[in-house]
Amino acid sequence: MPIAKKPSRPKSTKPKTAAPAGTAAAKPPAPAKPAPAPTAKPAKPVKSAKSPKASPATASPAVSGRVTKKIYEARTAQLRERLVRLQVELHDQPFKILLIVAGVAGAGRGEVLNTLGGWLDPRGVETFSFQEPSDEERRRPFLWRFWRSLPVAGKIGIYAGSWYTETLAEEARDKKDLAALDADLADIRAFEKNLVDDDTLVLKIWLNLDKDTQRDRFKKLASDENTAWRVTEEDWRHHRIYDRLERTAVHILKATHRPGAPWTVIDSEDERARNLAVGELLLDQFNAHRRNLARLARTRPKARPAPRPKPLRPFGVRRLLGLPLDQQLTAEEYEEKRDKWLGRLNAAVRDAQKAGRAITFVFEGWDAAGKGGAIRRLTSAIDVRDYRVYPVAKPTEEEKSHHYLWRFWRHIPRDGQVAIFDRSWYGRVLVERLEGFCRPDEWTRAYAELNEFESQLADHGQIVVKFWLQISREEQLARFRSREETTFKSHKINEEDWRNRRKWDAYEIAVGDMLAMTDTPHAPWNLIPANDKRFARLQVLRTACRAIQSALEKK
Numbered sequence: 001m002p003i004a005k006k007p008s009r010p011k012s013t014k015p016k017t018a019a020p021a022g023t024a025a026a027k028p029p030a031p032a033k034p035a036p037a038p039t040a041k042p043a044k045p046v047k048s049a050k051s052p053k054a055s056p057a058t059a060s061p062a063v064s065g066r067v068t069k070k071i072y073e074a075r076t077a078q079l080r081e082r083l084v085r086l087q088v089e090l091h092d093q094p095f096k097i098l099l100i101v102a103g104v105a106g107a108g109r110g111e112v113l114n115t116l117g118g119w120l121d122p123r124g125v126e127t128f129s130f131q132e133p134s135d136e137e138r139r140r141p142f143l144w145r146f147w148r149s150l151p152v153a154g155k156i157g158i159y160a161g162s163w164y165t166e167t168l169a170e171e172a173r174d175k176k177d178l179a180a181l182d183a184d185l186a187d188i189r190a191f192e193k194n195l196v197d198d199d200t201l202v203l204k205i206w207l208n209l210d211k212d213t214q215r216d217r218f219k220k221l222a223s224d225e226n227t228a229w230r231v232t233e234e235d236w237r238h239h240r241i242y243d244r245l246e247r248t249a250v251h252i253l254k255a256t257h258r259p260g261a262p263w264t265v266i267d268s269e270d271e272r273a274r275n276l277a278v279g280e281l282l283l284d285q286f287n288a289h290r291r292n293l294a295r296l297a298r299t300r301p302k303a304r305p306a307p308r309p310k311p312l313r314p315f316g317v318r319r320l321l322g323l324p325l326d327q328q329l330t331a332e333e334y335e336e337k338r339d340k341w342l343g344r345l346n347a348a349v350r351d352a353q354k355a356g357r358a359i360t361f362v363f364e365g366w367d368a369a370g371k372g373g374a375i376r377r378l379t380s381a382i383d384v385r386d387y388r389v390y391p392v393a394k395p396t397e398e399e400k401s402h403h404y405l406w407r408f409w410r411h412i413p414r415d416g417q418v419a420i421f422d423r424s425w426y427g428r429v430l431v432e433r434l435e436g437f438c439r440p441d442e443w444t445r446a447y448a449e450l451n452e453f454e455s456q457l458a459d460h461g462q463i464v465v466k467f468w469l470q471i472s473r474e475e476q477l478a479r480f481r482s483r484e485e486t487t488f489k490s491h492k493i494n495e496e497d498w499r500n501r502r503k504w505d506a507y508e509i510a511v512g513d514m515l516a517m518t519d520t521p522h523a524p525w526n527l528i529p530a531n532d533k534r535f536a537r538l539q540v541l542r543t544a545c546r547a548i549q550s551a552l553e554k555k
Contacts, residue, residue, distance in 0.1 A: 066270045066272075066273055067270060067272040067273045067276060068272075069272070072272040072275075072276065075276055076119075076275075076276070079119065079276065079279045079280065079283070080119045082283055083119050083120055083279060083282065083283060084119075084120070084121055086282070086283055086286050087120060087121050087124040087125075087156070089290075090124065090154055090155070090156070090286065091124065091154045092154065093153070093154060093290065093293075094153050094154075094199065095153055095198075095199040095200055095201060095289070095293065096150070096151050096152065096153050096154065096155055096156070096157065096200050096201070097155075097156045097157065097200070097201045097203065097282070097286065098150075098151075098156075098157045098159065098195065098200060098201070098202050098203065099116075099156060099157070099158045099159065099203045099205070099282060100159045100162045100164070100202070100203065100204045100205065101113065101158065101159065101160055101205050101207065101278075102162065102164050102165070102168075102204070102205070102206055102207070103205070103206050103207030103208060103209075103266075103268065104207060104208055104209045104214060104268070105214065105235050105238050105239070106209055106214045106217045106218055106221075106231075106235065107207035107208060107209045107214075107268040107274075108207060108268050108271060108274060109160055109207060110160070111271065111275075112207065112274065112275060112278050113127065113158060113160050115275045115278075115279075116158060116278065116279070116282075119279060120156065124154070124155050124156060125155065125156045125157075125158060126149075126151045126155060126156070126157050126158070127157075127158045127159075127160070128149050128157065128158070128159050128160070128161065128162075129159075129160040129161045130145070130146075130149075130159075130161035130162070130165065131161070133145065136414055139356075139358075139414035139415040139416070140358075140412055140413075140414050140415070140460070141412065141456050141457060141459070141460040141462070142163075142184065142187060142456075142460070143163065143187060143188075143191050143409075143456065144409060144412055146162070146163050146191070147191075147405070147406060147409035147410070148406075148409065148410055150195075150402060150403070150406060152398065152401040152402065153401040153402075154401075156282075163188050163191065164188070164252065164256075167181060167184055167185070167248075167252060168245070168248065168249065168252070181248075181251070181252075182255070183459070185252065185255045185256055187456055187459075188256055189255070189256055189258060190452045190456075192256070192258065192260075192261040193258070193260070193261075194403055194405065194449060195261075195403065196259075196260035196261055197260075197442075197445060198403045199293060200403075201285060201286065201289040202260065202261040203264070203281065203282065203285055204256075204261060204262065204263045204264065205263075205264050205266055205278060205281065206249075206253060206263050206264070206265045206266070207266055207268045207274065208265050208266065208267055208268060209267075209268050209269065210269075211239070211242045211243075213269050214239055214242070215239060218231045218235060218236065218239065253265075264281055266278065266281075300439060300441065301439055301440050301441065302439065303436050303437060303438055303439045303442075304436040305434065305435055305436035306433060306434050306436065306440075306506070309433075309434075309506060309509050309510065309513075310509070311509045311512055311513055312513045312516070312517065313512070313513055313516030313517055314512070315512075315516055316511070316512030316513055316514070316515040316516030316517070317508060317509060317511075317512030318512075319512070319515055319516070319527070320468075320470060320508065320511060320512050320515060320527070323470050323527050323529050324529055325470065325471065325472055325475075325529045325530075325531040326529075326531070327529050327531075327532060327535050328532040328534070328535055329532065329534040329535045329538060330534075331534065333534075334534040334535075334537075334538060337538055338377075338537075338538060338541070341538060341541040341542050341545060342377075342380060342381040342541060343381075344545045345378070345381040345382075345541055345544055345545045345548075346381045346382065348544075348545050348548040348549050348552075349381070349382050349386070349418065349548065351548070351549075351552055352416070352463060352548055352551075352552060353386070353416040355552060356415045356416055356461070357415065357416070357461050357462065357463055357551070357552065358412075358413040358414060358415050358416065358417055358418070358419070358460075358461070358462045358463070359413070359417075359418045359419070359462070359463045359465065359548060360412070360413060360418075360419045360420075360421070360457060360462055360463070360464050360465070361375075361378065361418070361419070361420045361421065361465050361466075361467070361544065362421050362424045362426070362464070362465070362466040362467065363375060363420070363421065363422050363423070363424075363467050363469070364423060364424060364426050364430075364466070364467065364468050364469070365467070365468055365469030365470065365471075365528075365530065366469065366470070366471050366476055366507075367476065367480075367497045367500060367501070368471070368476050368479040368480060368483070368492075368493075368497070369469035369470065369471045369476075369530045369536075370469055370471075370530050370533050370536055370537070371422055371423075371469055372422065373533060373537060374467070374469065374528075374530075374536060374537050374540045375389060375420055375422060377537045377540065377541060378420065378540060378541065378544060379420065381541070382418055386416075386417055386418055387417065387418035387419070387420060388411070388413070388417075388418075388419055388420070389420045389422060390411050390419060390420065390421050390422065391422040391423070392421060392422060392423040392424055392427065393423075395407060404425070404428055404432075404438075404446075405425060405449065405453055408421075408424070408425045408453075412457065412462075413462070415461070425450055425453065426450065426514055426518070428442075428443055428446040428450070429443050429446050429447060429450070429510060429513065429514050429517075429518075430507065430510050430511065430514065431500075433510055434503060434506050434507060434510055447513075447514075447517040447518055450518050451517075451518055451520055451523075454518075454520065454522060454523040455520070455522055455523075457523075458522035458523060463547065463548055463551040463552075464522065464523040465526065465543070465544055465547045465548070466523055466524070466525050466526060467525075467526050467528055467540060467543070468511070468515065468525055468526070468527050468528065469528045469530040469536060470527055470528065470529060470530055471530045471531050472531055473501075473504055475531045476501065477501075480493055480497065480498070480501070515527070526543045526547070528540060528543070
């Protein structure tokens, strides 16, 4: 699972080869400082003949044991019936299940997946086994392809290869330095936290084998001509570096064992016990998760339209109100300067392409502030083959069944390309906050989620340029009336625009909070005085050009 190169992270190398199956080996680590307790109990252990120890700092207690064929068949029949019922019930639930299966080479990941495939109704399951990334995938941030693969609510996503696979594979190739590893793990933690906060049930299973058992299993498979193909030279090489891979696996499990997304270690010495443990974990955790969400539904604040809010950060509103809106340009001044800045912007975009850097432009602003006109002037400086404009409207039913960032991750540009968002992910803390389309706890944590999202774009090397186009209340009224009275502009005004205008004061506070809480060094806000359209359009060109040039000089 190769990770795309992240230019801002020193010494990080991102090889472009596929991760071999089963790249790491680990027994759970020695006890360390306890991490927060897992949010749900592990699967019910079967009676054990051998159970490796598990540190509470790394994973839920290991599940292991030996099961006779007769007991296995009896328990399997019951388990299959209960799992099918689980899927029927899940279909009507507002959440999804992610099951990540990782572990030691030879521990039976493929066998577990095939067993689950036989137990579950395939219509409610999506299985993912990520191979070598395509050119499209390499040229986007590390997590892009995983965001795009997420199943809709009501389904189970099973991941044989996941966001952990390449991290382990790079260690097997001795190409992963600790700083780069920890940076990737931080991204993974943020990704999983987004999903957990969105009520996704995240189950992470580590299939474990000790070194001797792994060797014996490889020998047994290799000695039979019908199974010898299952053991590769790469598997034997991993066996020879078992101890080093074990240390990396322990580090990864410790770093990513978190409330809501804990690891469960399952001993894979006995295949029947392993299969039962996985199936029963899925069943038990689903039931626990459903009960927990039912409790939360009774205590969570409801999503409802907000009254005029109090500012979270008053200086954001002060910054907005302090913007001088009386700046103007004559037609002659505008035309004289426009061509110069269009030429400079064209050169800056081509320089970014040569450097393999994507550019993401974000346009936000009041209704009728001139976002469309500014975007048209911006795109006139860029080859039409190199950019795409994404007008953001209310989410579709499919988009509503995902985390709110899912629809934006889908449109992240590849290296060398330009994406222009006419409105954006900031709707979460503007219209969704004020119109009651999300709960207070959801829009409150969104500021940190948006900062993390843009940080991951910047870490990959993308240049993020954000604009807020500011006009006065009086100027908006004049433009609304002009739209109503002008035939070819009348489609640009509707009752919703007038309704939003009546909430100007509330939106002004929400905009101020957005500016205060999401203005970061890697993605700062550029406030554009837009009462005069010519001045605003030229300022957008000038700001875009300087932002790109500044970003290129820093790399």
